[in-house]
Amino acid sequence: AQSVSQHNHHVILSEAASLELGCNYSYGGTVNLFWYVQYPGQHLQLLLKYFSGDPLVKGIKGFEAEFIKSKFSFNLRKPSVQWSDTAEYFCAVNAQGSARQLTFGSGTQLTVLP
């Protein structure tokens, strides 16, 4: 069975700081990878996804993530965070194939101080 680990439960940054949120997964086969974001009072929404091709993927609002297959990692980055990036961020993975159950990490709460 697949699993996802997010290393930081809560990250606090000042505006303009750089962000990197860690995500590691365990699964022996080919995977699709996602980052979802949940802003306060809103529903989960897709930030970016990786299915195949260029391992560096760009999402909305200046976010990007890099898939490093050898490290089973899909870390989320943003060079300069804004107060409006305050939210909870979830990494998720599903296996390519018939099952495709989406497994989420436990989430990282990001607080950006103005």
Add this chain to the structure above:
Amino acid sequence: EAGVAQSPRYKIIEKRQSVAFWCNPISGHATLYWYQQILGQGPKLLIQFQNNGVVDDSQLPKDRFSAERLKGVDSTLKIQPAKLEDSAVYLCASSQENGQPQHFGDGTRLSIL
């Protein structure tokens, strides 16, 4: 496009009572998912439908939880009887096809007293 609709937004019941949640997915989305999100954890898949058939219900506690999607559109999730550990947010999501990015509803926050 209209998003995934869920109701109610909040529900408070006593243990051993029953409760039902409703979900209307995005029009045309064949795959529908129900997740349970306990405080401090990520969403956990309970059941996945492809049209009106069940694809995966391996993590659904079938002694108390049931779900249906009779006409392949909207869906209901029921808990009977509820236990204290069922306190959570119940999320519904849909996607065009299995494996594609999922669109989530606002969820139903269930509190068991």
